[in-house]
Amino acid sequence: MKKIFYMFSFVMILSLAFQNISYSAPTDSEMANLRSIFSTSIRPYTYWPVEGTDTNDMSSAFGPRIQYTTGLVDFHRAIDINATKGTPVFNVFNGFLFSIENYTSGGLTVIIKHTLPISARYNEKTIKYFYTYYMHLSSIPNEIQNAAKGTYIPAGSVIGYVGHSGTTTDHLNLELRMGTPYSLEWQTANKTSSYNMGFDPHINPMILYRDVKDNFTLAKSANSNADLVINISTARDYLVLNRVDFRIYDLKGNVVSKQILDYDMRIGYDATSTSKLDTINKSKMYISPICFRSTSSIFETNIVIPAATISAYPSGSYTYQINIQNIYGTWWSTYWK
Numbered sequence: 001m002k003k004i005f006y007m008f009s010f011v012m013i014l015s016l017a018f019q020n021i022s023y024s025a026p027t028d029s030e031m032a033n034l035r036s037i038f039s040t041s042i043r044p045y046t047y048w049p050v051e052g053t054d055t056n057d058m059s060s061a062f063g064p065r066i067q068y069t070t071g072l073v074d075f076h077r078a079i080d081i082n083a084t085k086g087t088p089v090f091n092v093f094n095g096f097l098f099s100i101e102n103y104t105s106g107g108l109t110v111i112i113k114h115t116l117p118i119s120a121r122y123n124e125k126t127i128k129y130f131y132t133y134y135m136h137l138s139s140i141p142n143e144i145q146n147a148a149k150g151t152y153i154p155a156g157s158v159i160g161y162v163g164h165s166g167t168t169t170d171h172l173n174l175e176l177r178m179g180t181p182y183s184l185e186w187q188t189a190n191k192t193s194s195y196n197m198g199f200d201p202h203i204n205p206m207i208l209y210r211d212v213k214d215n216f217t218l219a220k221s222a223n224s225n226a227d228l229v230i231n232i233s234t235a236r237d238y239l240v241l242n243r244v245d246f247r248i249y250d251l252k253g254n255v256v257s258k259q260i261l262d263y264d265m266r267i268g269y270d271a272t273s274t275s276k277l278d279t280i281n282k283s284k285m286y287i288s289p290i291c292f293r294s295t296s297s298i299f300e301t302n303i304v305i306p307a308a309t310i311s312a313y314p315s316g317s318y319t320y321q322i323n324i325q326n327i328y329g330t331w332w333s334t335y336w337k
């Protein structure tokens, strides 16, 4: 009896020691609720973060992208806004100074803590705050540099100046983190912390701003693997797509196949390891990003549906439908036979 107990304890200890924090994400209903809080209680009071710029100056959207420097695909958990060095950076919403950091790749960074006007649920936890990160700054005004942690910072205050600290091109990297200031990587590396919630707090910062009418164009083609490639583009200079829902219907209108890519829930990414959040799962529908090609005046990206997933359902005998949802919850939809 005793022996069995010891064995049981040993197995328990082993499993704790080697336990990975399993990655989890906000649910659909949590995101719907957050959208409504942002839309009614936050968005009317926000500032765009870089003086003299607008959404057309965005050089990298939230979501899958090809990295500037390495050419590799990653999941950009921020938006980038191009501006010249020294351009004032504004606090986007009333908040409190949380900290000033100097990260290796993020550079000089100001972090502001904001109280959610209404507490919300995120990843099945009650959250009361969100955090904004302003990265790659060239400098910070003295009144911010010398302010104590917790100092009230009204929306629109200058909290820094655009630069390229930690990177090579002058731009602001703006991040929005829900509930905790700590990234999933930090949580994973600090398992004893009370902040250890095992989720990626980043959502698309465009939720802070006015809804824009999406006006996509869509083109279908195939690559050499006979994958179905759907190119979506917009002349608006950036995409705020947040979910792709692809369905195949039989002639009676029954759904015979359905695949989802979701940026908030990271569906479509390898979620088995926290170190692989950037890795696209290519066994199902995936994004093949080209969304911030700097030479192009339009923003576009490719959605790839692998041949293996459609071979049993040839177009003609089946109807294909693609539904695209933006960060504001608006759906755009089209289908073909």
Ligand SMILES: [Zn+2]
Pocket (backbone or CB within 6 Å): 060, 076, 078, 079, 080, 172, 173, 174
């Ligand atoms: Zn960035």
